[in-house]
Amino acid sequence: MEPDDVRSSGGFPATRHSAIERIRDPDPDTRREAFGDLVAGYWKPVYKHLRLTWRLDVEDARDLTQGFFADAFQKAWLEKYEPGKARFRTFVRVCADRFVMNMRQSSSRLKRGGGVQTLPLDFDGAEREVASRSLTPASSRPPDPDEFFHQEFVRALFDQTVNDLRAEYAERGRKIPFTLFERYDLAPVEGVSYAELAREFGLTPAQVTNNLAQVRRRFRERALDALRGLCGSDQEFRREARDLFGLEIE
Amino acid sequence: MSSRVSAPSNGLSDAAVTRLRALGRWPEFESGRYSVVEEIGRGGMGTVFLATDDELGREVAIKIPNALASASLERRLRREARVLARLEHPGIVPIHDAGRLADGRLFYVMKRVRGETLGDHLRHVPDLTERLRIFERICEPVAFAHARGFVHRDLKPDNVMVGAFGEVMVMDWGVAKTVDSLQSSVASHSLQSQSPFDDAQGDPELVEGSTVPVDSLRLQSSSSVGSLRPAETEVGTVIGTAGFMAPEQARGEAAEVDERADVYGLGAILFLLLTGRIPDADPRAALRLIKVPRPLAAICARALEVEPSKRYQTATALADEVARYRDNRKVHAHRETALERAIRFGRTYRTAILLVLAYIVMRAAVAFLAGW
Secondary structure, eight states, X not given: OOGGGXXXXXXXXXXXXXXXXXXXXXXXXXXXXXXXXXXXXXXXHHHHHHHHTSOOOHHHHHHHHHHHHHHHHHHTGGGGOOTTTSOHHHHHHHHHHHHHHHHHHTTOOOOTTSSOOOOOOOHHHHHHHHHHTTOOTTSSSOOOHHHHHHHHHHHHHHHHHHHHHHHXXXXXXXXXXXXXXXXXXXXXXXXXXXXXXXXXXXXOHHHHHHHHHXXXXXXXXXXXXXXXXXXXSHHHHHHHHHHHHSOEEO | OOOXXXXXXXXXXXXXXXXXXXXXXXXXXSSOOEEEEEEEEEOSSEEEEEEEETTTTEEEEEEEESEETOHHHHHHHHHHHHHHHHXXXXXXXXXXXXXXXTTSOEEEEEEOOOSEEHHHHGGGOOOHHHHHHHHHHHHHHHHHHHHTTEEOOOOOGGGEEEOTTSOEEEOOOTTOEEOTTTTHHHXXXXXXXXXXXXXXXXXXXXXXXXXXXOOOOOOOOSOBXXXXXXXXXXXXXXXXXXXXXXXXXXTXXXXXXXXXXXXXXXXXXXXXXXXXXXXXXXXXHHHHHTTOOHHHHHHHHHHTOXXXXXXXXXXXXXXXXXXXXXXXXXXXXXXOOHHHHHHHHHHHTHHHHHHHHHHHHHHHHHHHHHHO
């Protein structure tokens, strides 16, 4: 969908089915793609969870994150998720916990490259995020696992959405709207005003407003679309959307 | 197995994540006329933002539905905007503008109302006479709406704002309905007219005066003002608020709901003003227990009658009764004893009685002195 086409769909494109629907699909390509989306959405929360809640060192956390998703794919246990019992992200976290416990019990630490298909995951970037927020395992008190996992799930979702949005606007040759969004909404601290951005980019404040409105709208649509893909059911998606954006989805 | 490779990054900061989450509810206007300042209220149906109207240089309040692409919420917001547009009264918040946000959601712009909710206001108004004056001011816009063919259906302290000078605004007309027995031809006609604010289907709820079905009720017993909030109106489940909702409304008898349902709501507000509590199943007992003056208790109990035909038939009649009590006149709802009548007579003609007594005493004193 083109960025300017969104109004035709009532502001929200319901294009993606839930993760569980897709990883249970008989078509292997659909399953593989669904699994890829799940990995993209969940690997960072899982990795950070292992680093900070389980206090694993960098190498063990990397190995176990790789091993966790490889095992999930090979043994297809994510498909066993039952929507009535818990949210899908809670299920993923609990599965990760069990995986770590099993690995510890069997004393069979996964070695990198030891028969596990390696996923192209940016562990260095994830480690920089851990370091940049003083979220070190040495911190005195471990975070609440569910709260922390949710927080990092949202961050990963938004991060991925922003990357996709950047690519979309670059592809369309519309870098200014995205740059305004980056400067105003993604800055680590607030400070720049619409008027300052207008001066800097040779626009009127109304143009800055309209450009930001367009990118924000697109961001929300993409984030909701990605969120739907990472939830276990439509009901869960609606609940997550309410928690995330304060929005009711019908 | 395949995976989308995430681009190398340091991740979003906590501040950026918080800002992005806020984008979901933050309205974006294509015109650039309004600049949102902050969220000032959030209910089951919509969120109200404080904004500036940059064209006219004034503060306004903007209401948007909480849901994306929600036909039912859109209908309710549209209904509320149109009801407000029809009700030009100092006690009803005026609407300035309406339209669609960049994401397609409806919004409407209204006057920014300053003040506090009735529940909060009552905490620093202990004087009964002043409370009754406020009550009469609440009745005025409700009676005006009835005369225009609208029933509010969700009168409660949270939907009444009181300003610094005691001015009253009745808010939240999102569940108001038209009533055939009133001037519904005027109301229905105005609500049926098509505009860019309409959807293709129109709004059958408004035209037919029907209601959203009551699926469930969350009733609460007599409790203090501070516990009002848990029983707020919920989208698609309850029209009205338990404790302030007329029995026929609570039973989901939509056809039976008319202006007398609002009389019940006003009665519940009066009960709160008198007792500090929400009425329960036996309001008369509570009124007796708290020693509310009997004429006032009778007015309140009559407004809270289960059977609509036994209530005051209009908001004006209820307000008049309260005014009669405040003016020390006879109240129709209460049969006075001889003693009560004498006391009321004494209060009404206190000055004259005192003058006569003083004259009699003086004459007696003169006669006594002359004889002595």
